[in-house]
Amino acid sequence: MTERVNQHRFATRAVHAGQEPDAATGAINTPVFASSTFVMDEPGPGTRGYVYGRVGNPTRTAYEECVSALEGGTRSIAFASGLAAAASLLDTLEAGSHMIAMEDLYGGMHRLFRDIRAHSANLETSFIDLSAPGALEAAIRPETRIIWAETPTNPQLKLVDLAEIARIGKKHGILTVVDNTFASPALQRPLEYGIDVVLHSTTKYIAGHSDLIGGMLVIGDNPALAEKLGFTQYALGAVPSAFDCYLTLRSLKTLDLRMERHCANAGVLAEWLAAHPAIEQVSYPGLPTHPQHELAKRQMSGFGGIVTFRPRGGPPVAREICKRTHLFALAVSLGGVESLIELPGLMTHKSIPDEIRHRIGVTDDLVRLSIGVEHVEDLRMDLAQAIDGAG
Numbered sequence: 325m326t327e328r329v330n331q332h333r334f335a336t337r338a339v340h341a342g343q344e345p346d347a348a349t350g351a352i353n354t355p356v357f358a359s360s361t362f363v364m365d366e367p368g369p370g371t372r373g374y375v376y377g378r379v380g381n382p383t384r385t386a387y388e389e390c391v392s393a394l395e396g397g398t399r400s401i402a403f404a405s406g407l408a409a410a411a412s413l414l415d416t417l418e419a420g421s422h423m424i425a426m427e428d429l430y431g432g433m434h435r436l437f438r439d440i441r442a443h444s445a446n447l448e449t450s451f452i453d454l455s456a457p458g459a460l461e462a463a464i465r466p467e468t469r470i471i472w473a474e475t476p477t478n479p480q481l482k483l484v485d486l487a488e489i490a491r492i493g494k495k496h497g498i499l500t501v502v503d504n505t506f507a508s509p510a511l512q513r514p515l516e517y518g519i520d521v522v523l524h525s526t527t528k529y530i531a532g533h534s535d536l537i538g539g540m541l542v543i544g545d546n547p548a549l550a551e552k553l554g555f556t557q558y559a560l561g562a563v564p565s566a567f568d569c570y571l572t573l574r575s576l577k578t579l580d581l582r583m584e585r586h587c588a589n590a591g592v593l594a595e596w597l598a599a600h601p602a603i604e605q606v607s608y609p610g611l612p613t614h615p616q617h618e619l620a621k622r623q624m625s626g627f628g629g630i631v632t633f634r635p636r637g638g639p640p641v642a643r644e645i646c647k648r649t650h651l652f653a654l655a656v657s658l659g660g661v662e663s664l665i666e667l668p669g670l671m672t673h674k675s676i677p678d679e680i681r682h683r684i685g686v687t688d689d690l691v692r693l694s695i696g697v698e699h700v701e702d703l704r705m706d707l708a709q710a711i712d713g714a715g
Contacts, residue, residue: 337390338390338576338578341389341392342385342386342389343386343390343573355383355570356383357383358567359381359566361375378561378563381563384563384564384566384569386569386573387402391509391524391526391542391576392542394510394576395504395513395514395542396509396515396544398543398545398547398550399543399554403538403541403557403563404537404538404539404562405525405527405537405538406503406525406526406539406540407432407525407539408539409524409540409541409562410433412562413501413521413553414437414447415560416556417445419446420467421468422448422449422450423437423448423450424449424452424454424471424472425437425473426451426482427454427680427684428453428477429451429477429503430478430503430525430672431674432672432675433472434451434673434676437449450463454471455482455485460492464498468496470499471489471499471500471501472501472503473502473503474502474503474505474506475502475503475504475514476506476507476620478505478630479668479672480684481630482616483616483620486517486623487517490514490517490519490520493518493519494518500518500519502521503524504523505523505528505529506528506529506630508524508530508579509522510580511583511624511627511628512625515542517623519544520543520546520549521542521543521553523539523540523542524542525538526540527657528657528660529582529586530572530659531575532575532659532660533571534660534661535571537568538564538572539564583626583629584626586628586629586659586695586697587626587628589629589695589696589697590608590627591610593693593695593700594611596707602636602711602712603636604633604634604635605633605634606632607631608631608632609627610627629696630695631692631693632691632693633691633693634689636715637714637715639689641689641715642690644713644714645665645691648709648713648714649665651698651702651703651706652664652703652706652707656672663693663696664694665691665692665694667688667690667692668686668692669681669686670688673686
């Protein structure tokens with residue numbers, strides 16, 4: 325059934341891929357297999373497909389198969405968090421490797437690369453603007469092993485040309501990794517452009533309800549890499565619980581619907597903010613004023629639910645706006661059904677040294693909105709009263 329379902333359109337795959345009715349009971353929802361160990365028919369390798377919960381779990385398998393179908397991958401590997409997925413991927417590298425990464429990245433990735441792996445594995449990372457023509461090839465060294473990108477980036481919403489990154493990576497024999505968290509497979513599928521590995525913080529849009537932590541790696545047509553990453557997960561053990569897998573699989577069924585509303589709401593609010601006299605600058609890939617709007621139209625089927633802006637009056641006004649919203653909760657994270665507001669420079673990206681943050685534009689007046697699925701007019705009115713009150 326799964327092979328047949330994978331030929332269907334995205335919304336259908338999200339509901340059915342990897343999710344055949346339970347053979348024993350006919351249950352239409354995949355059960356939560358809350359078992360740490362599995363009985364064998366005889367000593368030796370497991371004959372029923374499962375041995376131990378760290379190695380595999382039927383609920384996790386269904387979840388991984390569904391994400392593979394949505395991203396167009398050959399194998400997906402679930403982890404306890406997005407950072408656990410990233411760390412496990414880095415653990416496949418030899419010590420002393422060099423990596424090229426987009427300079428505008430989630431703060432946790434900066435911390436992992438710069439503060440952890442630089443010391444534990446002598447990993448050297450060149451942070452560059454991968455959207456700048458010629459910058460990538462100029463940064464490649466003989467010891468470069470990974471090109472790591474986000475698109476759209478967190479929080480500046482810069483885009484990276486997926487086809488170009490994949491072309492350069494293949495030309496030089498370098499693994500390409502794209503963090504697809506902000507877009508989700510509903511809006512963008514990097515493997516279709518030749519990218520080798522897709523990473524997700526499934527905490528965000530894939531799970532979508534702010535009730536769990538998770539991560540995922542999706543591998544393209546590379547059986548050797550898939551086997552290597554699968555072994556790394558098995559050896560390190562950074563696996564999600566069966567219940568978290570169940571919750572995320574349930575959430576995938578509505579991913580297409582949720583992303584439609586996230587995008588629609590974000591588009592309306594971005595246009596309204598761009599016309600507001602108290603707002604100095606707005607960034608959203610769906611706006612014609614976004615410097616990479618044409619690229620967004622080419623490689624994305626929607627522009628996402630994240631909007632950033634800078635108010636006139638600088639950091640004090642930005643802080644006041646965040647304190648005055650009611651529907652927009654002041655909180656880190658993103659991608660849930662509820663709307664959130666934050667200041668990346670003081671919150672999600674605070675661990676990045678000030679000099680680097682300011683160079684890449686994550687200044688203390690930058691406000692990031694994660695637009696939820698509430699009625700857009702209620703969200704607009706909440707922002708309006710906060711902006712008016714802050715001025």
